[in-house]
Amino acid sequence: MAAAPVILSVLLLPLLLASGDRYTVGDEKGWNPGVNYTVWVDKHRPFHIGDWLVFYYQSGMADVVQVDNESFVKCDASHPISNYSKGRSYAFELNETKRYYFICSYGYCYQGMRVSVLAHPLSPPSPPPSGDKSASPPAVPTVSAAILAASGAILRLLF
Numbered sequence: 001m002a003a004a005p006v007i008l009s010v011l012l013l014p015l016l017l018a019s020g021d022r023y024t025v026g027d028e029k030g031w032n033p034g035v036n037y038t039v040w041v042d043k044h045r046p047f048h049i050g051d052w053l054v055f056y057y058q059s060g061m062a063d064v065v066q067v068d069n070e071s072f073v074k075c076d077a078s079h080p081i082s083n084y085s086k087g088r089s090y091a092f093e094l095n096e097t098k099r100y101y102f103i104c105s106y107g108y109c110y111q112g113m114r115v116s117v118l119a120h121p122l123s124p125p126s127p128p129p130s131g132d133k134s135a136s137p138p139a140v141p142t143v144s145a146a147i148l149a150a151s152g153a154i155l156r157l158l159f
């Protein structure tokens with residue numbers, strides 16, 4: 001049974017890494033034509049490093065193409081940074097502090113099927129003083145720290 005703590009630690013690791021928030025692009029409307037994603041971004045920002053954007057779309061009816069700012073403006077999917085079209089959903093992690101641009105290459109971009117989000121650094125030096133309804137619960141880092149401490153304790157038991 002000596003392997004059990006190792007397995008437990010391995011199982012805990014994704015929990016430690018995936019501490020960001022998950023945002024369903026378009027909320028219940030998903031990644032589809034006819035959704036105003038500017039409104040969606042305004043509702044959910046600020047986004048931070050470690051957050052995930054989850055795109056839900058109809059299979060074979062849409063893709064998710066990450067492009068640069070110029071291609072975003074032009075709805076040009078010919079020089080993608082990344083693209084994804086398999087299945088019915090795609091989860092993308094905002095892993096850098098920068099502005100991300102996503103479009104659909106199936107022709108719906110011109111009607112607004114494009115979204116741009118700015119990923120902010122994780123720990124802003126000073127939180128905004130005004131009431132911020134979108135603030136993520138500070139308990140998350142604490143829980144992560146607790147799990148980390150628990151993992152450390154488990155690992156120490158091994159050696």
Ligand SMILES: *[C@@H]1O[C@H](CO)[C@@H](O)[C@H](O)[C@H]1NC(C)=O
Pocket residue numbers: 069070073
């Ligand atoms: C895209 O970004 C580059 C570099 O930041 C900038 O020089 C350029 O003006 C931007 N283009 C558009 C269309 O926003």
Ligand SMILES: *[C@@H]1O[C@H](CO)[C@@H](O)[C@H](O)[C@H]1NC(C)=O
Pocket residue numbers: 065077078079080083084105
């Ligand atoms: C997406 O990527 C695949 C393979 O990486 C490529 O064949 C395809 O042309 C790309 N599609 C777009 C719209 O860039």
Ligand SMILES: *[C@@H]1O[C@H](CO)[C@@H](O)[C@H](O)[C@H]1NC(C)=O
Pocket residue numbers: 095096
């Ligand atoms: C972010 O993710 C992309 C795609 O997986 C990868 O190419 C890039 O190196 C990552 N950046 C950092 C800072 O980890």
Ligand SMILES: *[C@@H]1O[C@H](CO)[C@@H](O)[C@H](O)[C@H]1NC(C)=O
Pocket residue numbers: 036037038039111112
């Ligand atoms: C989205 O909504 C905003 C605010 O109502 C509006 O200014 C913008 O033109 C809309 N965009 C599209 C593509 O309809």
